[in-house]
Amino acid sequence: MELLDLTALQLGEAIRRGETTIPAATQAALDRVAAENPQNNAYITVLGQQAMERAERLQAALTPDSPPLYGVPMGLKDNLCTRDIPTTCASKILGGFTPPYSATAAERLEEAGAVLLGKLNMDEFAMGSTSETSCFGPVKNPRDLERVPGGSSGGAAAAVAAGMGWYALGSDTGGSIRQPASYCGVTGMKPTYGAVSRYGLIAYASSLDQIGPLARDARDCAAILDQIAGADRHDATSVAGPYGNVLASLDGDLRGVRVGLPQECFGQGLDEAVERAVRAFAKALEARGATVEEFSLPIMDYAVPTYYILACAEASSNLARFDGVKYGWRAEGYEDLTDLYNKTRTQGFGWEAKRRILLGTFVLSSGYFDAYYKKALQVKAVIAAAYRAAFERFDLLLTPVAPTAAPRLGESLSDPLKMYLSDIYTVPVNLAGLPGVSVPCGADEAGLPIGAQLIGPAMGDAMVLKAADAYQREVRA
Amino acid sequence: MTWETVIGLETHVELATATKIFCSCTTQFGGAPNTHCCPVCTGMPGALPVLNEKVLEYAVKASLALGCTVTQNCRFDRKNYFYPDLPKAYQISQLYLPIGRDGKVSFPLPDGGRKTIGIHELHMEEDAGKLVHDPWQDQTQCDYNRCGVPLIEIVTEPDFRSGEEVVAYLEKLRETLQYLGVSDCKMQEGSLRCDVNLSVRPAGSDELGTRTEMKNLNSFKAITRAVQYEAQRQIERIQEGKRVVQETRRWDENKDATYPMRSKENAQDYRYFPEPDLPPIQIGDDDLARLRAQMPEMAEAKRERYQAQYGLSAYDAGMMTSEKALADYFEECVALGAEPKTACNWIMTQVLRKLKELGQEPGRMAFTPDRLCRLLALVEEGSLNRNTAVAVLDAVFEDNGDVDEYVRAHGLSQVRDTGLIEAVVAQVLADNPQSVADLRGGKEKAFGFLVGQCMKALKGQGEPKLVNETLRRKLEEL
Numbered sequence: 001m002e003l004l005d006l007t008a009l010q011l012g013e014a015i016r017r018g019e020t021t022i023p024a025a026t027q028a029a030l031d032r033v034a035a036e037n038p039q040n041n042a043y044i045t046v047l048g049q050q051a052m053e054r055a056e057r058l059q060a061a062l063t064p065d066s067p068p069l070y071g072v073p074m075g076l077k078d079n080l081c082t083r084d085i086p087t088t089c090a091s092k093i094l095g096g097f098t099p100p101y102s103a104t105a106a107e108r109l110e111e112a113g114a115v116l117l118g119k120l121n122m123d124e125f126a127m128g129s130t131s132e133t134s135c136f137g138p139v140k141n142p143r144d145l146e147r148v149p150g151g152s153s154g155g156a157a158a159a160v161a162a163g164m165g166w167y168a169l170g171s172d173t174g175g176s177i178r179q180p181a182s183y184c185g186v187t188g189m190k191p192t193y194g195a196v197s198r199y200g201l202i203a204y205a206s207s208l209d210q211i212g213p214l215a216r217d218a219r220d221c222a223a224i225l226d227q228i229a230g231a232d233r234h235d236a237t238s239v240a241g242p243y244g245n246v247l248a249s250l251d252g253d254l255r256g257v258r259v260g261l262p263q264e265c266f267g268q269g270l271d272e273a274v275e276r277a278v279r280a281f282a283k284a285l286e287a288r289g290a291t292v293e294e295f296s297l298p299i300m301d302y303a304v305p306t307y308y309i310l311a312c313a314e315a316s317s318n319l320a321r322f323d324g325v326k327y328g329w330r331a332e333g334y335e336d337l338t339d340l341y342n343k344t345r346t347q348g349f350g351w352e353a354k355r356r357i358l359l360g361t362f363v364l365s366s367g368y369f370d371a372y373y374k375k376a377l378q379v380k381a382v383i384a385a386a387y388r389a390a391f392e393r394f395d396l397l398l399t400p401v402a403p404t405a406a407p408r409l410g411e412s413l414s415d416p417l418k419m420y421l422s423d424i425y426t427v428p429v430n431l432a433g434l435p436g437v438s439v440p441c442g443a444d445e446a447g448l449p450i451g452a453q454l455i456g457p458a459m460g461d462a463m464v465l466k467a468a469d470a471y472q473r474e475v476r477a
Numbered sequence: 478m479t480w481e482t483v484i485g486l487e488t489h490v491e492l493a494t495a496t497k498i499f500c501s502c503t504t505q506f507g508g509a510p511n512t513h514c515c516p517v518c519t520g521m522p523g524a525l526p527v528l529n530e531k532v533l534e535y536a537v538k539a540s541l542a543l544g545c546t547v548t549q550n551c552r553f554d555r556k557n558y559f560y561p562d563l564p565k566a567y568q569i570s571q572l573y574l575p576i577g578r579d580g581k582v583s584f585p586l587p588d589g590g591r592k593t594i595g596i597h598e599l600h601m602e603e604d605a606g607k608l609v610h611d612p613w614q615d616q617t618q619c620d621y622n623r624c625g626v627p628l629i630e631i632v633t634e635p636d637f638r639s640g641e642e643v644v645a646y647l648e649k650l651r652e653t654l655q656y657l658g659v660s661d662c663k664m665q666e667g668s669l670r671c672d673v674n675l676s677v678r679p680a681g682s683d684e685l686g687t688r689t690e691m692k693n694l695n696s697f698k699a700i701t702r703a704v705q706y707e708a709q710r711q712i713e714r715i716q717e718g719k720r721v722v723q724e725t726r727r728w729d730e731n732k733d734a735t736y737p738m739r740s741k742e743n744a745q746d747y748r749y750f751p752e753p754d755l756p757p758i759q760i761g762d763d764d765l766a767r768l769r770a771q772m773p774e775m776a777e778a779k780r781e782r783y784q785a786q787y788g789l790s791a792y793d794a795g796m797m798t799s800e801k802a803l804a805d806y807f808e809e810c811v812a813l814g815a816e817p818k819t820a821c822n823w824i825m826t827q828v829l830r831k832l833k834e835l836g837q838e839p840g841r842m843a844f845t846p847d848r849l850c851r852l853l854a855l856v857e858e859g860s861l862n863r864n865t866a867v868a869v870l871d872a873v874f875e876d877n878g879d880v881d882e883y884v885r886a887h888g889l890s891q892v893r894d895t896g897l898i899e900a901v902v903a904q905v906l907a908d909n910p911q912s913v914a915d916l917r918g919g920k921e922k923a924f925g926f927l928v929g930q931c932m933k934a935l936k937g938q939g940e941p942k943l944v945n946e947t948l949r950r951k952l953e954e955l
Binding site for chain 1: 516519520521522523524525526527528555557559561564565566567619746748749750751753754755756
């Protein structure tokens with residue numbers, strides 16, 4: 001049995017059956033990390049001995065009734081707070097910061113017997129689509145080390161793709177789970193806004209951020225979601241929702257399921273290979289009993305500017321607390337308080353973070369607030385309404401995740417506007433607060449993975465995973 | 478030219494909730510620095526606020542008591558600025574949809590008149606921490622204990638014309654909020670803080686002059702003096718042909734003057750926007766009706782009722798209502814059957830004396846109304862004389878001891894046995910023929926001596942009225 005080829009659920013079962021042990025699985029993953037991390041830079045922090053000690057303890061407490069993911073080694077994106085383990089957001093400004101508490105999602109996985117291997121690289125403060133803005137250096141795509149893994153959860157996607165852990169938690173504000181999942185050929189899911197508590201997720205854009213799983217397949221994602229979703233008294237925006245039993249609902253049967261294809265997602269700028277792969281994906285859904293129909297969703301064109309105004313506005317406020325006073329890194333040689341702020345923030349933040357802080361500060365400024373921020377909030381409501389209307393006709397929407405497969409390292413950073421525009425298919429989902437899953441669906445001519453995105457109505461997380469799972473059953477069959 | 482002073486107030490009041498507005502840390506005043514803190518109130522990365530429902534309840538009650546319209550669909554906004562006492566670098570406050578709007582408050586003035594002022598708005602927000610400068614180390618240290626203590630800010634219309642009006646309003650505000658139980662309003666602990674916006678204009682003008690905002694006003698006395706000083710300063714500037722600069726000024730208590738802190742003309746842009754971490758608040762009609770029904774009788778209403786219903790003097794009614802805990806105490810005594818005026822007298826003289834002696838507040842008093850009532854009943858029925866009763870109260874007050882038990886244990890009951898008293902009186906008259914003769918000769922003083930001899934024989938416990946009567950009767954019979 002090649003442990004690293006198993007899904008998380010398969011590994012959990014093998015552990016429960018005694019076919020392998022938690023320490024053996026943990027050691028196998030750590031060996032893979034030791035071999036691959038110097039190349040792909042997926043992990044910022046690796047918990048070698050700590051992970052092995054936890055594996056031993058879990059093994060000792062194993063019972064035949066242990067939960068499905070008990071003992072399965074995994075990683076967390078480094079914007080999820082972990083008690084007594086450094087949490088950096090891939091930023092110099094959080095240097096030396098060790099949280100005194102853990103994110104709710106991390107805690108819930110720990111309770112379910114997860115073995116934490118380490119903290120995963122990302123774009124600084126989750127700002128970016130390539131995982132190149134990390135102060136720890138860029139993450140590289142394990143499928144092609146010349147390529148980016150996508151972002152901002154690039155380390156999470158790369159780790160799962162390279163067998164450096166069976167699954168990971170990432171965060172998705174405008175596509176940050178789905179797009180890297182697509183570039184690296186893994187399954188990644190952004191749940192409905194509020195489905196997973198954001199407590200302990202270092203905020204980028206609070207009204208859009210959502211924690212979600214990256215894993216080998218839709219079934220793993222469902223098992224993880226079952227573990228982490230549900231109301232949390234520490235997050236006022238979290239909801240109870242119909243969660244906890246999603247895995248059991250994946251039956252592969254899509255009869256009567258109506259799937260809508262927004263025409264706007266299949267037009268200009270879309271790579272031919274991607275279009276082909278997504279249309280083939282639609283055929284596979286039909287084979288499972290779904291009906292597929294094209295329709296028009298013109299409001300999508302406003303999503304990218306709306307997203308960047310709202311996300312940057314919130315980010316400018318969320319990132320203001322990193323001032324060198326309380327925790328993290330502080331510049332040296334300051335003369336007074338203002339100088340301490342200026343030097344710390346000038347030297348502590350990277351370019352992309354600074355660009356977004358400045359943009360956000362501008363759109364909230366007196367005199368500009370109405371024209372930008374307020375208008376964007378109104379457009380957000382219109383977009384959400386358009387999606388609600390679409391879900392009166394359809395159970396699911398199907399789109400590409402990104403216009404192309406993974407670009408080369410360095411290509412996107414030189415043209416941020418182009419990078420922002422490549423978020424076109426993913427950002428409307430965050431603006432509308434909907435669940436979306438990125439499912440690997442083939443490769444382009446260069447052999448780079450392509451992803452299809454399934455979008456569901458609010459609280460329709462089980463539906464998107466059910467369709468993703470049905471597709472994966474269909475292509476395996 | 479005569480000048481008119483125009484004043485508006487922004488008052489910050491700390492709410493008396495047990496825990497902070499967005500986390501479960503204690504709101505207790507004091508405590509070693511940074512011991513009443515958690516990831517939420519210190520603005521740790523990833524921490525999120527969750528609204529304390531009590532804060533909302535208190536803010537709605539305060540809004541209702543100040544005659545405001547309650548915003549049933551309201552929300553929080555972020556006010557962004559950098560300062561080390563504000564760990565998130567934004568304050569969660571309310572700008573766009575404050576919980577209360579368009580209120581009115583009417584209050585008595587010292588000259589006997591009344592004044593009504595408008596409340597512009599009332600909103601909820603979190604307090605910031607405290608910065609302590611250590612001159613020895615030349616360091617500023619942050620104490621975040623106060624971070625997240627719930628506040629309401631009450632903004633009035635510019636309706637005040639003098640410092641006396643301001644103080645009269647603040648006294649009414651303090652009384653109202655204390656009666657609601659939403660704040661203890663202790664200025665010295667900073668739980669009631671007041672900023673004064675002041676401008677001057679020629680009497681009769683409708684236009685508002687340029688205003689300044691005064692901070693650091695820590696007492697009613699400071700407010701009165703600062704208003705006088707600042708109005709005079711502005712008038713003098715205008716008379717000198719200079720203009721008043723719109724700015725924030727700090728009151729210096731020691732120098733009796735205000736000094737500029739920062740100019741409002743290059744004011745900070747707080748970049749307010751809706752707080753995304755807290756869902757909008759909806760207050761249902763039912764909830765509002767329930768809170769309205771819970772509103773207590775306020776001090777002014779009680780004062781009027783005590784005079785009309787119990788016949789207390791205005792002064793006594795004022796004393797009984799000076800604190801809600803005291804008014805509650807008084808009303809409970811009356812409900813237990815005490816004669817209102819008697820109860821009022823005992824509370825004003827003895828209970829308040831003991832509280833002062835012990836340094837206690839009425840709200841924390843151990844001595845319960847039923848104990849006081851029992852004591853009053855013993856005096857009423859003649860079992861205890863007044864002085865003994867005071868001594869009993871002194872003895873049992875602190876630990877709320879049982880009055881009857883104490884009286885029994887110390888043998889303090891008055892002698893009302895007429896047979897015994899008659900025997901004693903007869904003996905005293907027999908033993909003191911000279912005094913009887915003196916009395917007959919018109920020396921009234923001798924009567925007092927004879928009473929004293931009787932009381933001495935009764936070990937001080939003879940019921941005075943009975944002893945007096947018996948003595949007079951026996952003297953006549955002689």
